[in-house]
Amino acid sequence: MTAVDFEPGDAGGEQVPGVDCLFDKVKLGPNRLSNRLVMAPMTRNRAEPDGTPGALAAEYYSQRAGLGLIITESTQPSENGQGYMTTPGIYTDAHVAGWCRVTDAVHDRGGRIVIQLAHAGRMSHPDNTPHGRPGLAPSPVGPGTGIFTPSGMQPIPTPLEMSDDQVRAVVEEFRHAARRAIKAGADGVEIHGGTGYLIHQFLGVSSNYRTDDWGGAIERRARFAVEVARSVSAEIGAERTGIRLSPGANIFGIDEGVEAEALYQHLVVELDHLNLGYLHITQFGEDAVVRALRRLWGGAFILNRPGRPRQAIGSDVESGLADFEAYGQLVLANPDFERRLREGAPFNDADRATFYGGGAAGYVDYPRLPD
Template identity: 55%
Template sequence: MAPMTRNRSTPEGVPTELNAEYYAQRASHALIVTEGTQPSADGQGYLLTPGIHTEEQVAGWRKVTDAVHAAGGRIVVQLMHTGRIAHPDNTPHGRQPVAPSAIRPAGTMFTTAGPRPMPEPRALSTGEVAATVEDFRRAARAAVTAGADGVEIHGANGCLVHQFLSSNANHRTDRYGGSVGNRVRFAVEVATAVAGEIGAGRTGIRLSPGNPYNDITEDDTQELYPALVRALAPLGLAYLHLVHAGDEELLGTLRGLWPTALVLNRAGADLLTRAADVADGRADVSSVGAAALTNPDLAQRVRSGAPLNTPDPTTFHGGGAAGCTDYPTLARRRSDQ
């Protein structure tokens, strides 16, 4: 199950009983990757997203992990620092967002007052970059303390790690900017810190080569991502989770370079195509987003050839049980007939 933002935590970033029920319903997936979870207060960008840096948040995640494990599932918490993709109105502290460089992203951010332009972020100092690495380390330990089976580092989709990789969001002149070797440094330092804290076997990382989402430009994808994967490979992480943007040649290159499990998210593809990726050796595991959201028993439906529930995108983000825990299983649908 791929990570999907649901915006249903408390304003303090604490997961609730609704979150626990939602994830437990989907415990039949081989692995659940949670929604993006901020490793620090400055890591929050969206409304009502969960954190994993306070005692209250850890206690909230313990309810989730206990419920998933009781249902026979496994779950990793995705650590997501949004960097410049943020608005102060969405956070309890109201501070200016932070980023590799003080470059405002194009686009708007949804707030309680409606869509608003994202402000110019504050550039992290070199020392603050190192402190942010430590935030990830502490958050990984907190996730394991909360009962998670591991963590996934979010290095994709325009969030902070991805911003350091990019050529338009990162104009730094210190050791974290400029050359490919410098731009991959933050991602490698975060992965090294997390793996050193909780073990490489409990650590995954998600990347999205060539994905322009959240105003990202990558001018050197063919050089950048092989260099990053080569730098990460010696760590022996549990898996690499790739969001595939259509470059089959690059996918093959990264597949050949990566020494452990490769999880592939072929966004927008049907389930047969995703299954073929595994059968044909392009990936070891396929991750599924919307189909997992709308079908708690997706694995059973795939095995039996049963039809899938129809998604309602208007309930994907925010709200209560509607569009979260009310999608019926096959068993429930039969009992209602």
């Protein structure tokens, strides 16, 4: 499978050394992208109480439509999938209508957007969910951390251990949500398999001590991720399905164990058999781990290195390690990120105080370069 088809691009204006490789016009699956820059998924906690994307979401995402691909914030596939306050869903008609406004706005500006599907699992609190129940997880063990709720910070309670039927039901929830995302006009979906959420919880030895078909050996711990990807890709097409993994992210009480490298290599090989549209890696561990996964993956490869310095932008595409580079806070603070990069203009600084929740401030009011 060819990773990407592309036409050599032009950085435009005064070219900046090291970044012109990012401005190829690229075909990723069925989508033509204007460049190799990706907006990483970032939770912003600005949805309506029922999970419908907020009134400003269409403006926020469309402002950043100059990037080749936008990956939305984590979006729960069901009531059980919600973990945090005011995060969006994609399982009701109202959710679909809200996301239609977002995708239409992005498409009107020539952008492409995929909705990230994420089940929070144990990273949840009853006060944050529509039904007021504890989170579901592979095993009844909590992450040992707190979470913001309407009444302030509270400890996360022990989750409910999922039965075999419940595991299979969540696989179905992902499939249903993927169909809803396409109905909402998304160009595809990304399955969130990292940073402490449910799929990652199945991968960890400290969060999954099941002895059935979903736990134990690395093949069984990886099975849930594979089944979700298989179900979603069968529903909407493999070429419209991506998955995000975060090897080395031992966070929120998750320990991936001494077999972590073998676990991820097995998982990536199994996912590669499905011919998914792309693999998105958020780098937490050693470079050698990323390089090994890249060798095992036959499709498009997106790499996100949190905290990447400006002088290193473009280096992974230029070296051939990645087909695309994803950026989070830089895109959050710079709606015209690709233009600033082309022209060597300074970047705005991100305001951490406005990352989560609130209104327009720190969301749609970051300044752009003058025309």
